[in-house]
Amino acid sequence: MTIAVEQLSEPTVRAFVAALNANDRAAFAAVLAPGATMSDDGSERDVADWTEREIFSSGGHMDVEAEADGGLALVADYRNDTWGAMRTAWRFTVDGGKVTRFETGQA
Template identity: 65%
Template sequence: MTIQPAKLSDPAVRAFVGAVNAHDREEFMSLLTPGATMSDDGSDRDLADWADREIFSSHGHMEVDNESGGGRVLLARYSNDTWGEMRTKWRFTVEDDGRISRFETSQA
């Protein structure tokens, strides 16, 4: 059963999923702290390069199946034009100002 993005518990994570699915690079970047970091399958990546390749130029889309950790851990079906669809886990670190300082994604 898919959770609609508008129903996600954490406001920063909700906005992140919305920006990914809308392919809104400006909104996506505004949700991140300066110097935000990320990892993909356990390896740190250049966030801007990764986001361009895995989300914006390849039409990335998240269908969230489950959330935990106060809404900061998601199980989602992630799809893009490069890899097709895969089950993924996303973990977010959200700062006091409501912006995301780190996210980690991996196959689930």
């Protein structure tokens, strides 16, 4: 069962998922802090390059199955046109209403 985006408990993470699912580059950029960092399966990645490749140019979409740690940790079915669907874990660090870091990988 999925959790509706508007029901996610952490407002910044909610905005991140909503922007990702809407393929809205401007809204997505607005939720990231300047200098935000990320990792994918434990490897550091360039945020702009990764998000363009894995989200925006490949139709990325996240269906959240569960949340923990006050909404800063998610388990989701993530799909895009490159890799298809996979079960993923997401972990967020939020400061001042902006995502300063996110980590994702297979769950």
